[in-house]
Amino acid sequence: MSIQSEDVLKIAHLARLGIEPEQVESYASDLSNIMVLVEQMNQVDTSDIEPMAHPLDQSQRLRADVVLETNQRDVLQENAPAIEDGLFLVPRVID
Amino acid sequence: MQWETVIGLEIHAQLATKSKIFSSASTAYGAEPNTQACAVDLGLPGTLPVLNEQAVRFAVKFGLAIGAHIAPFSVFARKNYFYPDLPKGYQTSQFDKPIVGLGQLDIEVDGDTKTIGVTRAHLEEDAGKSLHEDYHGMTGIDLNRAGTPLLEIVSEPDMRSAAEAVAYVKKLHTLVQYLGICDGNMQEGSFRCDVNVSVRPVGQDEFGTRAEIKNLNSFRFIEKAIAHEVERQIDVIESGAKVVQETRLYDANKDETRSMRSKEEANDYRYFPCPDLLPVAITSALLDEMRDSLPELPAAKKQRFKQQYGLNGYDSEVLTTQRAMADYYEDAVNFSDGEAKLVANWVMGELSAALNQHNIEIVSSPVSAERLGGLVKRIADQTISGKIAKQVLELMWSSEHSADELIEREGLKQISDTGELEKMIDQLMADNIDQVEQFRAGKTKMIGFFVGQLMKQTQGKANPQELNKLLQSKLKG
Numbered sequence: 001m002s003i004q005s006e007d008v009l010k011i012a013h014l015a016r017l018g019i020e021p022e023q024v025e026s027y028a029s030d031l032s033n034i035m036v037l038v039e040q041m042n043q044v045d046t047s048d049i050e051p052m053a054h055p056l057d058q059s060q061r062l063r064a065d066v067v068l069e070t071n072q073r074d075v076l077q078e079n080a081p082a083i084e085d086g087l088f089l090v091p092r093v094i095d
Numbered sequence: 096m097q098w099e100t101v102i103g104l105e106i107h108a109q110l111a112t113k114s115k116i117f118s119s120a121s122t123a124y125g126a127e128p129n130t131q132a133c134a135v136d137l138g139l140p141g142t143l144p145v146l147n148e149q150a151v152r153f154a155v156k157f158g159l160a161i162g163a164h165i166a167p168f169s170v171f172a173r174k175n176y177f178y179p180d181l182p183k184g185y186q187t188s189q190f191d192k193p194i195v196g197l198g199q200l201d202i203e204v205d206g207d208t209k210t211i212g213v214t215r216a217h218l219e220e221d222a223g224k225s226l227h228e229d230y231h232g233m234t235g236i237d238l239n240r241a242g243t244p245l246l247e248i249v250s251e252p253d254m255r256s257a258a259e260a261v262a263y264v265k266k267l268h269t270l271v272q273y274l275g276i277c278d279g280n281m282q283e284g285s286f287r288c289d290v291n292v293s294v295r296p297v298g299q300d301e302f303g304t305r306a307e308i309k310n311l312n313s314f315r316f317i318e319k320a321i322a323h324e325v326e327r328q329i330d331v332i333e334s335g336a337k338v339v340q341e342t343r344l345y346d347a348n349k350d351e352t353r354s355m356r357s358k359e360e361a362n363d364y365r366y367f368p369c370p371d372l373l374p375v376a377i378t379s380a381l382l383d384e385m386r387d388s389l390p391e392l393p394a395a396k397k398q399r400f401k402q403q404y405g406l407n408g409y410d411s412e413v414l415t416t417q418r419a420m421a422d423y424y425e426d427a428v429n430f431s432d433g434e435a436k437l438v439a440n441w442v443m444g445e446l447s448a449a450l451n452q453h454n455i456e457i458v459s460s461p462v463s464a465e466r467l468g469g470l471v472k473r474i475a476d477q478t479i480s481g482k483i484a485k486q487v488l489e490l491m492w493s494s495e496h497s498a499d500e501l502i503e504r505e506g507l508k509q510i511s512d513t514g515e516l517e518k519m520i521d522q523l524m525a526d527n528i529d530q531v532e533q534f535r536a537g538k539t540k541m542i543g544f545f546v547g548q549l550m551k552q553t554q555g556k557a558n559p560q561e562l563n564k565l566l567q568s569k570l571k572g
Contacts, residue, residue, distance in 0.1 A: 014363055016177055016184075053170040053192065053368050059376035065112045065149035068119035069133040076137060077129070086128035087235035090179040093225060 003031040096333075097297040100325050101305075102260045102290060103252035106267055107245045108277040109221070109285040110153045116220050116244035117144030117187065124283050132223070132238035138183035143371055146171075150244040153276035154194045154218050155377060155385045157246060160274055160392060161213050163198025165382060171218075171372040174364045179236050180223035188247075190366040193217035194375065200270070201394065202262040211263050212251030219245050246276070252291065252302065257321035261314050264288055265416075269393050273418045281312045288317055292324045294332070303328070304338040308345050308352055320345040324352050396421055404428065404435035413443055419458045430468025434475045441471055445488055462491045470498035483507050483555055511558040513565065516549075520569050523548055534570050542566055 008027045012019045019027065073086060082089035115122055118135035135142045158165045172190035195216035201208050223238035248267060254260045268286055271277035279286050293305035308324055311317045323345075328338050343352040391399070393415050400411040400421075415421045420442070427438045446467060450457060470491065474484050479502055490501045502508055510516060523545060524531050534541040545566050549557055 014175070014365065053168070053374045054370070054372075056373060058373055059168070060146050060373040062148035062151060063119070063145040065114050065147050066119060067114045067121045069114075069121070069131075071130040072133065073127075073129045076132070076134065076139075082233065084230055084235065086130070087226060087230070087237055088129070088179075089230050089233040090236055092227075092232055092234050093179055 003028045003035060007031075098294045098325075098329050099297045099299075100255055100257075100321070101252050101293045101295065101302055102254040102257075102321065103305075104250045104254070104260060104263060104291070105289040106248045106250075106264065107221075107287045107289075108157075108248060108267075108271050108279075110150050110244040110246055110276055111278055112147055112149045112153070112244055114147060115242035116147050116150050116218065118242055120242065122243050124280075124285075126239055128235075128237040129239060132241055136182075136238055136242040144187065144369075146372065146375065147244060150218055151194070151375060151377075152381070152385060153244075153274075154216065154246055155381065156274050156276055156389065157216060157248075157271065158195035158198060159382070159386055159389060160270060161195075161198030161200055163213065163216070164196035165377055166192060166194055166196060167377055168192065168374045169194040169217075169377075170374050171369040172366045173369050174219075174366055176364060178222070178225075179234065180225045180238070180241065182223070182238065182241065186220060186222065187369055187372070188219035188366075189217035192374075194377070200263065200266055202259060202266050204256075204258050204262050209253075209259065211253045211259075214249045214251050216246050216248045219247055221245050246271075252293075257318045257325075260290065260321055261318050264317060265314060266393075269416050273390055273393055275390075284312065287312060290317060290321060290324075292321055292328070293338070294325055294328045303332075304340050306338065306340065306352075307342045309342060309355065310344050316345060316347055319347075319350055320352060323350060327352065390418070393418075404439070406435065406439055410439050410443065414439060417457065419456065423457050423460070423464045426464035427468040427471065430465045431471040431475065434468075434471050437475055438468065438471050441467060441484075445485060449488070449492060461493070462488065466491055466497055473498050473502060477509060477511060477558060478502065479507055479509050480555070480559055483509065486555075507556060509558045510553055510556050511561050513561065516557060516562060516565055517569075519549060519552060520545070520565055523552075524569065531570065535572065542570065545570070 005024050005028050008024050077083050080088050118133050120133040120136055121131045155165055170192040171187055173185040174188045175185045177184055193215045198213040200211050200213060202211055221240050221243040223236055223241040226235035268279050272279045277285055288311045290308045291305045293303035295303040308320050311320055331338050342355040344355045345352050396415045397411045400406050414424045424442050428435050431438050470484055470487055473479050474481055487498050487501050530541050530544055
């Protein structure tokens with residue numbers, strides 16, 4: 001499977017990555033090479049192997065349901081470009 | 096052409112945990128904006144999620160209650176999309192390995208029972224809230240809700256009418272509250288519903304193209320939105336066009352659905368396993384513990400109420416829809432010495448009316464089950480009439496006294512003493528010879544006059560049955 005220029009542009013858009021037009025071709029070829037590697041790996045018979053969800057062979061540790069956080073709004077909003085009435089302000093989004 | 100409606104539902108139940116699913120920030124509703132959004136909820140670099148044990152236990156409890164397979168290992172995945180109320184750029188959810196697998200739920204519509212399949216239920220985090228009011232042309236973001244644990248419950252496309260869909264939603268709504276895993280508050284968004292609707296010609300096996308309707312926060316809206324959407328889709332098809340797969344928003348004011356966004360692009364979520372979270376293991380010890388912790392479920396309770404208390408289907412249904420009401424009812428029956436039917440009438444009638452009027456939940460009822468049971472006991476043994484009992488209930492509402500104390504204090508005890516009543520009737524007849532004669536001339540309705548007068552004299556305390564009996568025989572002469 002090879003990656004075309006349109007695929008690169010679509011993926012870049014979905015990931016909100018800015019890509020220069022002259023870079024599109026080289027990304028397409030790099031990504032295609034990765035797909036070739038994946039194809040190669042696909043040829044190994046893994047039918048007897050249980051799929052792995054995580055490289056660590058452990059299960060998730062759980063946390064007791066206790067509230068420990070206190071209100072840090074002032075500190076956390078120090079870096080925000082725009083705030084008002086305790087809200088973060090962002091460019092208008094309408095669905 | 097005859098059309099068949101096909102409905103599947105996705106329900107988001109907010110789990111009743113104290114803290115968020117991946118952080119130790121509070122989930123309490125109604126706080127000042129962003130005062131309950133910590134660094135994890137804000138998706139700041141360097142933070143890591145740690146899973147809330149209670150959220151896992153609640154999901155397992157739900158799975159057991161619908162007879163579902165609980166996955167020994169389930170996996171969290173990232174659902175990627177960009178929206179300002181989702182600061183990480185992905186929602187941590189579950190995809191191909193959800194915690195709860197296939198289960199089922201029975202619903203009743205018009206006396207028929209139908210089994211609805213529950214495809215799956217998975218854990219995920221809620222997003223924040225966007226406020227589109229005018230902030231100088233900008234949008235305000237409140238992330239207090241971000242990271243609140245949700246259980247998304249997905250049904251099979253098994254429902255064939257709006258009535259079935261509503262019955263299913265109500266059943267689930269009751270169930271999650273019974274289990275104590277969700278407060279069920281639809282106004283506050285603790286229990287939200289998305290509906291997938293399609294139509295197909297009767298007899299056709301393949302499903303039609305579906306539309307998803309979002310933003311349904313009441314049972315009535317669910318019913319109306321489905322009715323509207325079914326009509327719209329039939330119109331589209333019959334006019335020769337095709338239904339487009341899309342998300343639509345229900346507008347309650349206009350009672351219509353409108354297109355929100357086309358799903359093809361929006362749907363490219365590029366799920367992948369979340370590297371920050373390990374698989375969640377459910378041990379058999381936890382399964383046993385959760386199984387033992389299951390309360391009596393609504394369907395079983397309804398059945399027991401019919402048998403144990405001799406109630407009809409309707410009364411049993413009403414009394415068991417809320418666990419708190421069922422508990423109250425059973426306590427009150429005990430304190431009334433087993434007056435099951437009479438207590439049912441009072442809980443569903445006078446008490447519920449008063450609670451509704453004051454907008455009070457039954458758990459906070461000013462009249463406890465013990466005091467209501469005590470009141471009903473006095474109706475049953477004819478110490479007071481039902482009419483006087485309403486007065487006593489009013490007095491109880493604003494005091495701490497028992498029915499017996501109030502009956503004594505206010506002198507409300509019913510007069511059943513035949514001698515005393517007879518004396519009063521004789522006097523009344525002597526004073527109203529005209530009316531007696533009218534009665535004897537065939538105007539039997541005149542008895543109402545005598546009942547009224549005597550009730551007035553006794554301030555409603557005359558035993559009505561006794562009074563009627565005595566009046567009938569004396570008036571007839």
